[in-house]
Amino acid sequence: MITEKISKPFKADIVIIDTGVDIKHELFGDKAFFGVNIYNRDDKIYVGTNIQDEIGHGTAITHKIITICPWASVFIIKIFQQDREVDENILLRALEFIKENIECNVINISAGLTICTRLHDLQQICKELHNDNIILISAFHSDGSLSYPASFKEVIGVEMGMDYKNDDEFDYVESDFVNIIGRSGRQKLANISSSFQYVEGSSFSTAVISGLVLNYLHERNSYTFNEIMTYLKIHAIKVYEKSQSVVDNSFGFELRKAIAFPFNKEMSNMIKFHDLLSFNVTKVLHVKYSGQVGKLVSEIIGTKVDKDFVIENIDSLDWEAQFDTVILGHTVELSKKMKKDINQEILKKCIKYGKNLYAFDPLLNYDVLIQEARSNNCNVFFPTVDKNQLPAHRFGKLCELSTPVLGIFGTSSMQGKFTLQLVLRSVFKANGYEVGQLGTEPSSLLFGFDEMYPMGYNSNLSVSRHEALQVINDKLMRIERKQVDIILVGSQSSTIPELTTNTAFYTFKQIEFLMATNPDIAILCVNVDDDYHNVLKTINAIQSLSRANVLSLVIYPVIKKITTNNLYQLTKPSKHQLDEYRIGLQEMASLPVFILGINDEMERLYEQIIHTLS
Template sequence: TGSGKFDFASFTGKGVKVAVVDSGIDPSHPDVGEVAGGVRIRIDEGGKLLFDENWIDEVGHGTACAGIVRKKAPDVLLYSVRIFDDASLSAKGEVLVEAIRWCLENGMKVVNLSLGTTKRKLVSALKEVCDQAEEMRVMLISAEHNEGLESFPASFPNVFGVAAGRVHGKYAYLYREGNPVEFVARGDPQRVCWVRPRYVFMGGASFAAAHISGLIALILEGYPDADFRQVRKVLIANASRPVHGSMVVRPSKAPSKRRLDWIKKAAIYPFNKEMHSLVRFRDLLDFEVVGVGDPIGKGLVGKDAGEAIGGEPSGLKITHRLDRILEDADTLILGYVDQLSTISRRDLLKELLEMAIGSGRHVYSLAPVDRSFYPEIFEEAEKRGLRIAFPFVSKEELRKISSERLSAPKQVDVPVVGVFGTGPSQGKFTTQLALRRKLLAAGYKVAQIGSEHQSELFGFDLTFPYGYASAVGIPLSAYVPYLDYKLWEICEAKKPDIVVVGAQSGVVPYDFSASPLTNYTLPSLAFLLSTKPDAYILTANSIDPDDYIRDTIAALEALGKGKTVLLVMSDQEKQVRTWHGASRVFLRRMPLEKLRLKLKRLEEKFGIPATEVISTEGQEKLFRTVVEYFGG
């Protein structure tokens, strides 16, 4: 057995017997599969050891560990040694000793012990059976105590002790020289197999140990006669990087430079739907909103911006005077003005750019600004050291990624939540921000891909603005490989606990005579197929027919791999009015009681939890539903 590079990817663990000593294994789980055999060991009231064949998991913890081993080493022979019967995951010390002894007597080569004890009175009996395992060349892998306390058998020198860390990559793990628990593997929150539900979102040293058990099974396929010392040598030589001493592994805190870090104080104009989030969720911004402007005629001038959208007072009074909102700002955030330009028959974009740059302010525009249309304005901005920025995905960015990297298979081991809808203007972005706020407050590390132009302002990891006034310059055929690659790249770099992605409009068109490009159906389907969410949050309109909601759920779950876990309805009620043969949709705020009745009906009709996301209670339900689905 050499101490050089071991090619884990060349092995599958074929023929290696791996025992999971835990709460059992559920062989019906699709990501676990066949279990070669097993035993249940317990003690009756009289202190007698009992053995039976009821080794099937009824808790989930053992199935989670088995699923991790199976993912690393798909061809191992799994054996279930059940010693835990309930969620407390506790058993008598002599049961654990007997479980290890059973593994030795039944020819196991790897024994996963995602457990341990801090009781020193058990050390002698455990040490004896662990010494016997070493003599028989049986590898024992044990989890460190989750709070770092000395625990056994993880601290024994002839057991592979494993601590939890934020370590990503199928074959990635760390080595801690000089620490009784020498190895660190992925133990941050991750999607693992379970019994009920089928998957949960959970972390801990238990799962870190299972990752190492899978890797050791691969090593033993390559070196079937290796002893503990030789396997340890291979693991040390192939660790992702050495970690010296008793250093605690934690996520990197190195700040990444924001592309928009030049925005310190912003004024926003006009105060249309896209701008509402900048007031409602201004606590999520890295800059201060100091002014809000809107044209006369919409009925908002003079009102508090927060109260105007049904929220708490913001202290920002809406004015029609652009010069006034720019007084304390260094940047003008410019929303869509195309409709206002049409109504006024003026080039408002040009006028607003000239006013902002002329007064020494940067500009961030939600819509792309074509330099060839306004070359003098761009030149003036450059002379003054000012920026004119907007979100855009260019062909040049796509070309930076080689075809090999775009087409290579990629694995994202992080739960992905997708926010989709039945149509436009129904609160998808509000839902994404509400979930972001709650996850961050709870300490989760969040990665996010947004399709709204303002996503970048909130620090999303990728803005892919394919909706209204699309700023995506790559062909539709490139959406899937590009987004697939970017999602993988973000997860590799950031190591998030969870990913939230948000689409545009709907995935099933209302009108099949309309172009699927015009209503964003095809782009949204490409977004779905590339991000592959594990769970869907579906936003619906108050006027949506039941069949249409049902069709949308069916489309999401048939084309993607996820499950619809929550329905969301906005407090903005849509009303369709016909005038001279043309139909228009108007929005009106729905009374809370009426909204709650509609939500209750949705839950009864579809058997899926439903909520609004404006109130504190609604946002809490959104957060709780997502976290409980993944078992966090």
């Protein structure tokens, strides 16, 4: 039976959102089916009355559910026509239709969106239905991703498994994402034209859970979501116990006035881009033997800055002065030269004078001092990635992002990749865009980046390759849920090995980062003396290992030469040298080439990005 008009509110035990139902199937006999079909025509959503199944999936799901609970009244919402491609607008309208018109106990959803541009709207309607005490049960997509709405915490998300003897056997997972793993073996169920078919997949595991929940509710006048979850947990074959929440790698304390020591390449960006900081840098310091004390920062970095500093001697610092945080840069090489443990020395000073510490190096060997600092209300933060940041019970599922991701990669170290990230952050924000950002420098969070995956110099990554993919993906998912307009990510050093003569040259971390971030478009930073063939190989690698198209190339206008002391000597190329290389690079790569640090060129790069993503 198909209703021409739906009386409000229409009452049903369960709503099945699927491909419809074969209402004339002999298996259903005199079973009454009510429902609507929701479809898209010329970008407009319509509600009709034809619920006849043309595919067979919904008929099989309905068969499975009423086999478990034949007494249940069923309302059908057909959202698929000739194929099973999910339209997010149709799914959203189906849930809104239920909210507006139907009183029901359970909604069975055989649809999974891997990419959803209206994620907030979809979760909001799921929250509203959940708050109305309606139990939403949804299958995960068969491609293995974190699909929606199954991934929402308001929805019982069902994944398929194979290690079960009977249809009603399942595992229970204490998680905000996957909640149930059910049997997915082949079974014979109803098909269109009064025929039958052999089927398998998470949709049919979902139908079983919907049937079990309906039977549980049938025996009760009232219920809560938590009671249903407890019921499922008690009757599960196996329970995946709740693990600790993913540790947030934000530093968790407010900076107002900070000093920076020792001054180096990583520190220079805090001076050049001080407008992106939420705090004030009050002093810049180094050791007296550095050759920098008494000099201006602008003199050291070779460029003008809005707010300049005279570099002071750390030994002369008044620790009782009005600053709250020490930003401690990399100290490994300096400690060797000074023949003392600088990290330990600074930690002790912070404890004595009540200062917070933000360190670039992983302070893994200072547990006692860190504990003492924290017991004295001194905050200590240092970048690290370990298993505490690994999301539990995802079963390898990754989130597909709908927000565009722009990746910045390079052909070597020391070529302004982080500077370019800060430039683009500044330009995007100045033009009114909400920018999400995942950085790989230890200073990333100081500039307001949302997440950090520190994988550069002296970094500590205590996760396996597969775990790294999950950690990075989880960070990107967290950023996207802030409803940003674009996500910027930036890698470290070279993308592919510059040499293959030693394992130290291999770029495993960079490849993991490239594949995990999987950007939509990429910018490649190059040196003014890079071999054209190596640039082309890097472009091909980026485009082969991700979905990105390399949009443009950005030249770092500095020549690096190694001195007899094994140190880098930086010189600026002549205009002729720069122009000649640029022309050759454009001809070889057939891509636009920009020069880092030239404002007009950075503006044109921004415009190219906007045009490409529009």
